[in-house]
Amino acid sequence: MADRKRTAAQMANTSFGNVAYDLSNTVVAPQREERQAPQRQPEPKRQSSRRTAAQPQVRPQQGISLFAVSGFAAVALMAVLVLTSYIQLNSVYAATSTMEDYLAELVEEEASLTSEYNDLFDTATLQEAADEAGLVEPSSTQKVYLELAEPDNAVVYEQQEDPTLVEQVTEDLQGFWRSVLTYFAQ
Numbered sequence: 001m002a003d004r005k006r007t008a009a010q011m012a013n014t015s016f017g018n019v020a021y022d023l024s025n026t027v028v029a030p031q032r033e034e035r036q037a038p039q040r041q042p043e044p045k046r047q048s049s050r051r052t053a054a055q056p057q058v059r060p061q062q063g064i065s066l067f068a069v070s071g072f073a074a075v076a077l078m079a080v081l082v083l084t085s086y087i088q089l090n091s092v093y094a095a096t097s098t099m100e101d102y103l104a105e106l107v108e109e110e111a112s113l114t115s116e117y118n119d120l121f122d123t124a125t126l127q128e129a130a131d132e133a134g135l136v137e138p139s140s141t142q143k144v145y146l147e148l149a150e151p152d153n154a155v156v157y158e159q160q161e162d163p164t165l166v167e168q169v170t171e172d173l174q175g176f177w178r179s180v181l182t183y184f185a186q
Helices: 002-013 017-021 066-120 123-133 165-185
Strands: none
Touching: 066 165
16 A cells, blocks of 8 residues: 555656646655765964965076077078179179170171171172282292291280289179179169
8 A cells, every 4th residue: 555655656746748847846855964074174264365366487587598699690691691692693684684785786796797898808809909909919039938946935014913812802802892882872
């Protein structure tokens, strides 16, 4: 009989369908007794009741690395060298363009002069001009041959000597600064 009561009680509290969400006809189960936790010893009170945020610690300032300074100096030097190489390359391109224009003019002048030369110094024209002027072939008595016992000598004045290393470096530096000044003057 007790089993029937439990079953009936269980059936009364069991619901199916939409009623399952209706919390008004539910039976509240008795609550268990809570165990009491062992009592802790009270912590000593802190002097201030509010908490303060932890202050970040500042690292001491470190010295600048000699390696980093030399690295930045090397990068700056490389940048200057690249800039000057572009300056020199630009001046070479300009000189090449000027020389190509000059070469084209010279090729045209050569063609015109060659044509003029061929017209003026035609052998038939020369023979005609010589006959009109009264020129004749020299006879064998008029020809003189010279034999020199000693070789010919030639004297070259104002010959330049090879520059020393210091002179060459000085000349190269002057050329470098001229190109830099030329670049910035434009």
